[in-house]
Each structure stands twice: as C-alpha cells, then as structure tokens.
Amino acid sequence: MPAANDYLKSTKKPKVLIVGAGIGGLTLGALLEKAGVPYEIYDRMVGIRPLGAALGLGNTVAPLFKQMGIWDEFLSLGKPLHSIDNYNEQRQLEFSMDFNPMKELGGTLDYVCSRAAAHSLIQRQIPAEKIHLNKRVVSIKQTEPPSDSGGSGGGGVGVQIQFADNTTAEGDILVGADGAYSNVRLNMYEQLQKQNKLPASDSAGLPYKCICLVGKTHPLDPTQFPELNDPACRFSSMIAPNKLYSWTTYTIPDNMYCWIVIQYLDGISSLDQSSFRNAEWGPEAAEAMCKDVRDFAIPGGLNNSLTMGDLIDHSPSISKVLLEEKVFDTWYSGRTVLLGDAVHKVHPAGGTGAWNAIHDAVVLANWLNLLSSSASVSEIEAVFEEYKRERYPVAKISYDNGRIFSQVVEQTLKAKVTRFVMRNVPNWLWRIILTRKIDARPQLSFLELIPDNGSVPPRHQPSLEKTLSILRAQKA
Known part of the structure; x- marks a missing residue:
C-alpha cells in the first residue's frame, strides 16, 4: 500500500472515465460524485436499458445505501423476501428455503425489485450531463506522462478512448464496467497478450x-x-x-x-x-x-x-x-481496471451479481478518492492491487455460492443430492450458508459511517480501514 504522504502531493483528483452504464458503472459514478472526484460515464447503448428482470438486495448494500441517503427509497421499490419456495410440475410445494434469519444475522431482509427500478434509483444520483450514450469503444491508448508530471490534469494524456463516432475522451484512469463481453477488457487483454503477460486462463472464452x-x-x-x-x-x-x-x-x-x-x-x-x-x-x-x-x-x-x-x-x-460463469485473474493493467461482470460473472441463482458490482464500486471509490491527478502508473497500479486483493476472494465465494444454489433446480445427480441436503439442512448449517451470503457489508470511508445492527459482524474491509487511516493522517 502506498504511504499516506503519497496522497498529499496534490489536492487535484484524477479524472475517471467509466465505460458502462450498468448498475456497477452507475454506482461508481454516484460514489465519485459524493467524493468530488471528476468522472464521465460512457455507454454504447443509444438508451439506457438494464438487462435482466429482477434483483434482490438487502444486507450487502444497506450500509452503503444509508450512507448515500437512498435506503428508504430503495425499500419502497421492492418486496421483502422471506423464502424461496420450490414446486414440482403439479404446482405442489416440495420445500422452502427460509431467509428470515437474514434480518437478525445482517440487520435486514433482502428486497426484490425490478432491475430497472434499482438502476433508475442509482442513475438519479448522477447529473445527466455526465452520462454519454451511443459511445462504443473502438480503441484505448495509455501513456505514462513524462517525468511523472501527471495524467490528463498534469499536461500529458494518461488514457484516451476512441469511440466509433470519431470522438475521443481523455482522463487519468479508465474503469471497464461494460459487462461480460467488455470492450475494455478485450482491448486490455490484447495488449497484455502482445507482451506475453496474459495468463492462459484469461485468454479463453x-x-x-x-x-x-x-x-x-x-x-x-x-x-x-x-x-x-x-x-x-x-x-x-x-x-x-x-x-x-x-x-x-x-x-x-x-x-x-x-x-x-x-x-x-x-x-x-x-x-x-x-x-x-x-x-x-x-x-x-x-x-x-x-x-x-x-x-x-x-x-x-x-x-x-x-x-x-x-x-x-x-x-x-x-x-x-x-x-x-467465470472469475478472471487479470483485473487491471496500467491505468485501466475492470469492475462487475467485466471481471467476474457468476450464476444468478446465488443472487450476488448486482451487489458484487456495487461492492467493486465501493472499494474502488474509497481508493480513487485518495489518488491525486499526478499519481504515476505504479501508484495507480498499487491502488488497483489493493482493490483486487480485497474483491477477488469475495468474487470467488460468490461464484461457488452461485453454483451451489443453481444446483437446487438443475437435473444432474449432484443437483439431486443438493436438493436432498437443502430439504434436510439443519438450522446451524443453514445459518452458516446465510452468513456467507451477508457478511460482506462495505462502507465508504469519505462519508459518515453507519452503525451495523447485524448479529454477525461485517467481514473485515481493508479498503475502509486503510483509507480511513490515510484520511485521518491528512487531517492531523
């Protein structure tokens, strides 16, 4: 981790270019708006149309949404989820999975709403002029400004995006939040492939x-x-x-x-x-x-x-x-970093896709808030490594959970065994399973912290602890 005084070189913050106006990209934009970090969001769609029908959010975003001041409005958009009921083709109830313990374990139930409603709620936290549509990425250039003089704010181009309409955008940091078939990831991986730096695991489809x-x-x-x-x-x-x-x-x-x-x-x-x-x-x-x-x-x-x-x-x-379904191993290179489905795509049965993208945005925002526009590529990559170190293990757990929950309705022998276990799971084991779903409850270091009222403490959040320490050192 860079030393605290590395963040004192300049009070000017880096300009962040976000590609992708899905839930992850919009959340990062909304958080940077709160932090006063300059940013612009670009999406290839002519109009914003969130893919997917519904999503469930609760414990894993409650502290953040309360910090943002949107929790109560979010609750009004959804219905509380008490159970998942599993039926046979004769419409007879086979068994239920009880989610009521989540309120005690993490402080609230999950709420199910339309993806469009959640998307719109987050989008409203962003000034309309900062979202640019019909912007398909064609190419990306990254440079290290001479003599560490700084990125786009210091006289040199840090990162430049070329769009299909022949326009360009320049900034200090590029975030690829453009989904499972990310153009940003494709461009970054092509460059790494040429340098023989891309793991074989990331070159496959x-x-x-x-x-x-x-x-x-x-x-x-x-x-x-x-x-x-x-x-x-x-x-x-x-x-x-x-x-x-x-x-x-x-x-x-x-x-x-x-x-x-x-x-x-x-x-x-x-x-x-x-x-x-x-x-x-x-x-x-x-x-x-x-x-x-x-x-x-x-x-x-x-x-x-x-x-x-x-x-x-x-x-x-x-x-x-x-x-x-895939968790990539390469999350960043130079001034470019990936977020959400662009770097970890998990089965929707686990109900974690949206909040994982939101958590990516929280960790990145905590660190980007501390960077200066004069930060070198090595300093930027140090921050990106902190981000990956915190988020990669959680993404892998979500991947595994998605596989487990998907097997409740699949037709394989393994799925039949899973259903038998879920029908007969003891309460103590079910609470462990639920705890794994709700213990990640991150917060922002630059907004007032929210008391956590779950019986299970939130998972240790390194980005919160470390950036809070740096912010306090700056004020001392």
Missing part, C-alpha cells in the same frame, strides 16, 4: 452451459392474480425432473411479475467477443424460445393453474441471454 429468457410483466389485475396482493415477494422456483429447464417467478410492487426460464445445455460451451456479436439474441430468437416454454406450469392465479404463457403474454419486453 466465457464458459456457459445455460441460456435463459428473462421478462417483466406490465401491471396485472390482482383479482385475477391474487398472489400480487401479498406485501412479501412470492419467489417460486419450479423443479422439473424430466425437462432440461428450470423456471422461476417473483412478484414485485405495482402488481407485476418478473420471471426467468433457464435452459440447460449438454456440456459447457464458450463464446469469444466476435462470436457473441454474431450470435442470434434478437426478438425472433426470444420468441422461438417463448413458444417452447409457454405451457410450463407455475403456481398462482385464481385456480392455481397459471402457466408461463400467462406471464409471457403480459410481458412487453423479453430478453434471451447467456448465463456465463
């Missing part, structure tokens, strides 16, 4: 063995869908022993359903960047898969006779996506 449909209905009539009247989230997963599918539905506020259907492929496949661009993920592909799954049974409705078709027919926007 993203592995996947699932394809899924995700959707969200428009507001429905609760007299026809009475389960929507429940103030808690109805989280229902379907287990089909004779199908290579599983499917899940969630109720959210405003009388809406979110849903996901997962198709399990034979073996593990992978896509590289070019293959992904050429793959068929348009409306026609989604429509074809919808026809295949519309008769799948789900609990709910007046006579408990709903099918997926009842939700599909009321869903104005449906996406077909891959479920890739």
Whole structure:
C-alpha cells in the first residue's frame, strides 16, 4: 500500500472515465460524485436499458445505501423476501428455503425489485450531463506522462478512448464496467497478450452451459392474480425432473411479475467477443424460445393453474441471454481496471451479481478518492492491487455460492443430492450458508459511517480501514 504522504502531493483528483452504464458503472459514478472526484460515464447503448428482470438486495448494500441517503427509497421499490419456495410440475410445494434469519444475522431482509427500478434509483444520483450514450469503444491508448508530471490534469494524456463516432475522451484512469463481453477488457487483454503477460486462463472464452429468457410483466389485475396482493415477494422456483429447464417467478410492487426460464445445455460451451456479436439474441430468437416454454406450469392465479404463457403474454419486453460463469485473474493493467461482470460473472441463482458490482464500486471509490491527478502508473497500479486483493476472494465465494444454489433446480445427480441436503439442512448449517451470503457489508470511508445492527459482524474491509487511516493522517 502506498504511504499516506503519497496522497498529499496534490489536492487535484484524477479524472475517471467509466465505460458502462450498468448498475456497477452507475454506482461508481454516484460514489465519485459524493467524493468530488471528476468522472464521465460512457455507454454504447443509444438508451439506457438494464438487462435482466429482477434483483434482490438487502444486507450487502444497506450500509452503503444509508450512507448515500437512498435506503428508504430503495425499500419502497421492492418486496421483502422471506423464502424461496420450490414446486414440482403439479404446482405442489416440495420445500422452502427460509431467509428470515437474514434480518437478525445482517440487520435486514433482502428486497426484490425490478432491475430497472434499482438502476433508475442509482442513475438519479448522477447529473445527466455526465452520462454519454451511443459511445462504443473502438480503441484505448495509455501513456505514462513524462517525468511523472501527471495524467490528463498534469499536461500529458494518461488514457484516451476512441469511440466509433470519431470522438475521443481523455482522463487519468479508465474503469471497464461494460459487462461480460467488455470492450475494455478485450482491448486490455490484447495488449497484455502482445507482451506475453496474459495468463492462459484469461485468454479463453466465457464458459456457459445455460441460456435463459428473462421478462417483466406490465401491471396485472390482482383479482385475477391474487398472489400480487401479498406485501412479501412470492419467489417460486419450479423443479422439473424430466425437462432440461428450470423456471422461476417473483412478484414485485405495482402488481407485476418478473420471471426467468433457464435452459440447460449438454456440456459447457464458450463464446469469444466476435462470436457473441454474431450470435442470434434478437426478438425472433426470444420468441422461438417463448413458444417452447409457454405451457410450463407455475403456481398462482385464481385456480392455481397459471402457466408461463400467462406471464409471457403480459410481458412487453423479453430478453434471451447467456448465463456465463467465470472469475478472471487479470483485473487491471496500467491505468485501466475492470469492475462487475467485466471481471467476474457468476450464476444468478446465488443472487450476488448486482451487489458484487456495487461492492467493486465501493472499494474502488474509497481508493480513487485518495489518488491525486499526478499519481504515476505504479501508484495507480498499487491502488488497483489493493482493490483486487480485497474483491477477488469475495468474487470467488460468490461464484461457488452461485453454483451451489443453481444446483437446487438443475437435473444432474449432484443437483439431486443438493436438493436432498437443502430439504434436510439443519438450522446451524443453514445459518452458516446465510452468513456467507451477508457478511460482506462495505462502507465508504469519505462519508459518515453507519452503525451495523447485524448479529454477525461485517467481514473485515481493508479498503475502509486503510483509507480511513490515510484520511485521518491528512487531517492531523
């Protein structure tokens, strides 16, 4: 870790270029806004459209959202999750996984809301003029300014992005938060490959063995869908022993359903960047898969006779996506660092994808708040190494948890064993499993700290401890 006086060289903070306006990129922007660190956000989309239907957040973001002043509004966007109920194809309850202990362990339950609602909440914390759309990255250049004179704020170009519209952006630090098929990661890895510095593990494509449909209905009539009247989230997963599918539905506020259907492929496949661009993920592909799954049974409705078709027919926007799973080993190089799905993509069954990206943003923001615009590449990389050292182990745990929870609804022998264990798991073991899900509860060192009211102490947060120490030294 750089010494405290390394951060006293200049009061001018580095300019951060964030590529990707998903939840991770927007969260980092919102935190840098609080810290007074200059930044701009760029996204290739013409309009911001968050992928995915629903997400669950709670313990792992509560302290941060309270620091940001958005916790109460977030609660209004979701429904509390008390259990995940697992049904057979006759719509009979097989077993439930009880999440009520999370309130005691970590201080709150998880709340399930639409991804779009959470995305919009975070986006509103950022001035609109700092988000630039229709900006597809073509190339990236990094330089070390002469004589350590500084980055873009010190007379030399630290990092420059070339976009497809022939415009450029310059800054001191580049954050790639542009998803599983990140252009920033692709560019960075190509440069490292030329220098023979890229591990073989990172040169392979993203592995996947699932394809899924995700959707969200428009507001429905609760007299026809009475389960929507429940103030808690109805989280229902379907287990089909004779199908290579599983499917899940969630109720959210405003009388809406979110849903996901997962198709399990034979073996593990992978896509590289070019293959992904050429793959068929348009409306026609989604429509074809919808026809295949519309008769799948789900609990709910007046006579408990709903099918997926009842939700599909009321869903104005449906996406077909891959479920890739990989934690990369190379997180940064020079002035460029990766965040969220760009560096760790985990199975959604673990419910950790969104908060892992948010936690990446917290750790990065704590360190970027301390850097000066005159920081050298070696100083910047030292900060990035602190970030990776803190986040990499958690990402690996989330990857493992995602695999465990995905096996509850898969069809393999291992999955059947997992279901047997989950049906009969003793309370003490279940509490250990839940503790692993909620003990990461990070905070920002540059905002007022929030008292933690969980019975399980938060996991040690090195970035908070170290940056607080530096900030206190600066004030002394």
